[in-house]
Amino acid sequence: xxxSALLIPDPAPTLAVVVQDQRQxxxxxxxxxxxxxxxxxxxxxxxxxxxxxxxxADLVLLDMDLPEACGPALLQHLAPAGRQVLMAMVxxxxxxxxxxxxAQGCVPKPxxxxxxxxxxxxxxxxxxxxxVRPGGWWLDPEGPRLVAPDxxxxxxxxxxxxxxxxxxxxxGQTLSKEQLVxxxxxxxxxxxxxxxxxxxxxxxxxxxxxxxxPLPVRAVQAVGLVFSGQVTPNVP
Numbered sequence: 001x002x003x004s005a006l007l008i009p010d011p012a013p014t015l016a017v018v019v020q021d022q023r024q025x026x027x028x029x030x031x032x033x034x035x036x037x038x039x040x041x042x043x044x045x046x047x048x049x050x051x052x053x054x055x056x057a058d059l060v061l062l063d064m065d066l067p068e069a070c071g072p073a074l075l076q077h078l079a080p081a082g083r084q085v086l087m088a089m090v091x092x093x094x095x096x097x098x099x100x101x102x103a104q105g106c107v108p109k110p111x112x113x114x115x116x117x118x119x120x121x122x123x124x125x126x127x128x129x130x131x132v133r134p135g136g137w138w139l140d141p142e143g144p145r146l147v148a149p150d151x152x153x154x155x156x157x158x159x160x161x162x163x164x165x166x167x168x169x170x171x172g173q174t175l176s177k178e179q180l181v182x183x184x185x186x187x188x189x190x191x192x193x194x195x196x197x198x199x200x201x202x203x204x205x206x207x208x209x210x211x212x213x214p215l216p217v218r219a220v221q222a223v224g225l226v227f228s229g230q231v232t233p234n235v236p
Contacts, residue, residue: 008125009125012124013124015037015058015061016039016040016048016051017039017042017061019089020044020063035117045073048060059124060074061087062087063089063109064091065091071101072097079102079103079143079155080155082140082147083152087104089107089111090109104123104142105119106119107119138168138232144156146207149229152211159184159199160203164227166183171226171231174224175226176223177193
């Protein structure tokens, strides 16, 4: 298979190419397809979402210079869910802006196709390695995201990450109410356990909506909380 020659792990990703300029977009699509990769194109944010409703997209390659700042906006919208690998085409020196918006990889413009293929291969290999982690929940600090055993992820705020990180570091052990309050807001905070309950309630709703499964955190009456799921260490 062509994807194997490119060192892109099977099954190879389906790519969405979001570039306004039709000629540039078609050149990229032709090059990708000539290497045996499935790819489709869109000229902007609206057409991308229209096509995404009926097509698969495992990796999104987008131009950061889409009109009306749609490039960064699209990254910021897609990144929290973690369903697609995100790669941005950027002007040299502006890679940090793309990464801050949510891109996991960047390729400088004008695009060198061999460099682009190498970047796609590296990003997709990383996604495939994550997908085969042995059956546990884990925290992706780069998101930050909470990733379920089936590979679906949800974005976490800093406070949510602190709570889940503490519970998962001690999975199977109950953290007391006092420990949880200290974990989130510090030893001398005037916050109480009700704030933990509110935060956890929000996380439970997010997990059902974004991961399609309940959060494996169990309340121990009058004591505190325990993470009851299996945890996979954050190793490459």
